[in-house]
Amino acid sequence: MDDFLAARLQMAFSLGFHIVFACIGMVMPFFMSLAHFYWLKTKNVVYRDVTKAWSKGVAIFFATGAVSGTVLSFELGLLWPRFMEHAGPIFGMPFSLEGTAFFIEAIALGFYLYGWNRINPWFHWATGVVVGISGLLSGILVVAANAWMNSPAGFDYIDGQYLNVDPIKAMFNDAWFSQALHMTVAAFVSTGFAVAGVHALMILRGRNVAFHSKAFKIAAVFGTIAACLQPISGDISAKDVAKRQPAKLAAMEAHFHTERNAPLIIGGIPDTAGKKVDYAVKIPGLLSFMATGDFNGEVKGLDSVPREDQPPIAVTHYAFQIMVGLGMAMVGLAIVYFIALWKKKKWLSSNWLLKLFVMATPMGFIALEAGWTVTEVGRQPWIIHGIMRTADAVTPMPGIAYSFYLFTAVYISLAVIVSLLLYRQITMVGKLYDSSTEVPKN
Known part of the structure; x- marks a missing residue:
């Protein structure tokens, strides 16, 4: 394995793990705070126990997210030094603000975890809300930095020099809103369905039904509402990508030829040599409408992009199809759940x-990983779109392959440890209840 591939794989593997920890850390505090609110309003002890159980999960994911995020920040400098040399002064502001949000989150979480029966109950609840808001802001700020890589702004690039730096303009680049919106909604979808699926499994097994039923409903409502909003954010993102990164959109759809009334391609196997897609379902004009708002609008194909500037077509296309397919499956389940809530009790x-819901447990996170694959692989061969190639940013330091193997082992170990801790937390819930009466023990 050459060092360039090893560096890319290490970054991808690190980000792939961190994004799961980060999304759960962003969203679970809101679940926790809603359960806590119900406890304060109703004094139903089941809501209190749900809140305490979820708060322990929040603590676990806060710790793992902090560790994996710190590793990623070091990897940016160690694996991509030329990129950070030029990009750091430009898009450093969202990272510095993210650090501030992280500190606020850590302080608020400390108050929350150790505030039970020690501080005013409503102030205690408010600290949990602050944990959620600051975590969400942290995620949005990091996505703003990533959006800058897709839509560089806030500087003038003249004769290889980065001049007239404006960090505010860099942070609020053309892509930040669409990416932040899509990512935030995706975090709620993936976490909501995952948490709901786990509690649904416990209900099916007949374990602590009162506890798991209330937890399931909170997570399911969050996840299903977000799932129905996700196609809207996806449409906003698609139109934005069509305008700024037509090569990425073409790779997502395996759209080889520039044309009007371009069809939306569902499934299929891209044939890059023959410049076609085999075994695909094509809906005439729909891609043009999604990209331009006009069924007869022109959509640029890969034939308008020099071969050396084209993203990997197959990987981008398959990842996009997985993301959209699983997203629509969750929308379908959300509609069924809403019908159950309103008409079919x-x-x-x-x-x-x-x-x-049990079957849908992993769908959100698989779609999340696929979406980030589209974002990152679809930008290639650029690390700063249109300005710096990824191959030009990699470190000259040898032996990156060994670093990749080491970090892979570390992240797999971390995933196993987190899974065991979460399993322990779920099974410990049984100690709170009497199996025959479903009443919490004193």
Whole structure:
């Protein structure tokens, strides 16, 4: 394995793990705070126990997210020194602000975890809300930095020099809103469905049904509402990508030829040599409408992009199809759940609905990983779109392959440890309840 590939794989592997920890850390505090709010309003001890159980999960993911995020920040400097040399002074502001948000989150989490029965109950609840808001802001600020790589702004690039730096303009670049919106909604979708699926499984197994039913409903409502909003944010993102990064959109759709009334391609196997897509379903004009708002609008194909500037087509296309396919499956389940809430109350206690949520447990995170694959692989061969190539930014230091193997082992170990801790937290819930009466023990 050459060093360039090893550096890319290490960054991809690190980001792939961190994004899961980060998204759960961003969203779970809101679940926790809502359960806490219900406890304060109703004094139902089940909501208190749900809150405490979830707060321990928040603490676990805060710690793992902090560690994996710190590793990523070091990797940026160690693996991509030329990139950081030029980009650091330009897009450093969102990273510095993210650090501030992180400190606020850490302080608020400390108050929350150790504030039970020690501080005013509503102030205690408010610290949990602050944990969620500051975590969400941290995620948005990091996405703003990534958006800058897709839509560089806030400087003039003259004769190889980065001049007239404006960090505010760099942070609020043309891509930041669409990426931040899409990523935030995706975090709620993936976490909501994952948490709901775990609690649905516990209900099916007959374990602490009162506890898991309330937890399931909170997570399911968050996840299903977000799932229905995600196509809207996806449409905003698609139009933005079509304008700024037509090569990425072409790779996403395996759209080889520039044309009007361009069809939306569903599935299929890209044939890069023959410049076609085999076994695909094509909906005439829909890609033009999604990209331009006009069924007869022109969509640029890969034939308008020099071969050396084209992203990897197959990987980008398959990742995009996985993201959209799983996203639509979760929208379908969300619609079924809303029908159950409003019209078919009997469905809520049916095993088939719970089994559907169990099946959907990993869907959000698979779609999340696929979406980030589209974002990062679809930008290639650029690390700063249109300005600096990824190959020109990699470190000249040898032996990166060994670093990749080491970090892979570390992240796999971290994932195993986190999984075991979460499993322990879920199983410990049983100690709170009497299995026959479903009443919390004193």
